[in-house]
Amino acid sequence: MPDVLDATPYDALLLLSFGGPEGPDDVVPFLENVTRGRGIPKERLKEVGQHYFLFGGVSPINDQNRALLEALRKDFGEHGLDLPVYWGNRNWAPYLTDTLRDMVRDGHRRILVLATSAYASYSGCRQYRENLADALAALKAEGLELPKIDKLRHYFNHPGFVEPMIDGVVESLADLPEEVRDGAHIAFTTHSIPTSAADTSGPVEEHGDGGAYVRQHLDVARLIADAVRERTGVDHPWQLVYQSRSGAPHIPWLEPDICDHLEERHAAGVPAVVMAPIGFVSDHMEVLYDLDTEARAKAEELGLPVRRSATVGADPRFAAAVRDLVLERAAAERGRQVTPCALGALGASHDLCPVGCCPARTPRPAAAGADSPYV
Incomplete structure (x- = not known):
């Protein structure tokens, strides 16, 4: 089929992750980002951060995301999928808002998001959607043209x-x-x-x-x-x-x-x-x-x-799965009949998070869902 590797209408993919410190001086500021609004004293954060200090104050997550980023770009390039891949984090550099701003300034207007969480939960899905809404609000305040953002479905059973x-x-x-x-x-x-x-x-x-x-x-x-x-x-x-x-x-x-x-x-x-x-x-x-x-x-x-046992990480099969998810979602957006790839008894997850999905205790705007204020 001539459009098998057609990502239209999407023009970029955003790898969205948690982030982590990359040195001892980063640990407490990172934990302050993670716990913002909870009023946790700095001394308590130093105690909580001891397991980071055991490893030189470095979380492996950022290097692992760099490896995944490279694996995705390599897979897309080898298979002729012309879709640039960016990376932004919730709690540490590169921060989501900065990355999204770069994407807009690079001319991207239809963005797909891959979150590094495979399952449904508030912290693994809706909170990322809230982060996206916060970033869009910041860009709107700067007078930038807002992109339309969709999030790839949960891939736990791909x-x-x-x-x-x-x-x-x-x-x-x-x-x-x-x-x-x-x-x-x-x-x-x-x-x-x-x-x-x-x-x-x-x-x-x-x-x-x-x-x-x-x-x-x-x-x-x-x-x-x-x-x-x-x-x-x-x-x-x-x-x-x-x-x-x-x-x-x-x-x-x-x-x-x-x-x-x-x-x-x-x-x-x-x-x-x-x-x-x-x-x-x-x-x-x-x-x-x-x-x-x-x-x-x-x-x-x-x-x-x-x-x-090992986690999936940057395994080439996972990179190929992301390519499959991108093409699946793009085809659906173009009105094509799609048969999602999924194992097990539950079938493929929803493309669009419905109203009431993984609710927060305190409601906040969330992008890329049925209740998104950004369409």
């Missing part, structure tokens, strides 16, 4: 996201000592969020116990576990668990925590565990510290063999 994680789990199992390999348990991990946020994640019709957030992670975990069984011939037990809790102790968050889970599995006689961080696109600080440092220390304390 083969290009799932298949690298399957490989990672299989490789981690193979790296375990042979005598414990077949009995190994798989702990699929993701970021814990308040149960109230989980229960209201996704469209209104999906609200309830765990909401779309838990349902989507469980679907991916089943996909990976089934594929691992097919490849290895072993049916490994598994569970979805959580990590990186950061809220007040009196507020319920999703459980069990990965360290508690390791203790429980060890007490139950499990001989080994593979930790599979399916909730994360790349090996950023939550993976590097909460799994590779804290959880691994807990496992060593227990005498429990553990391995941690």
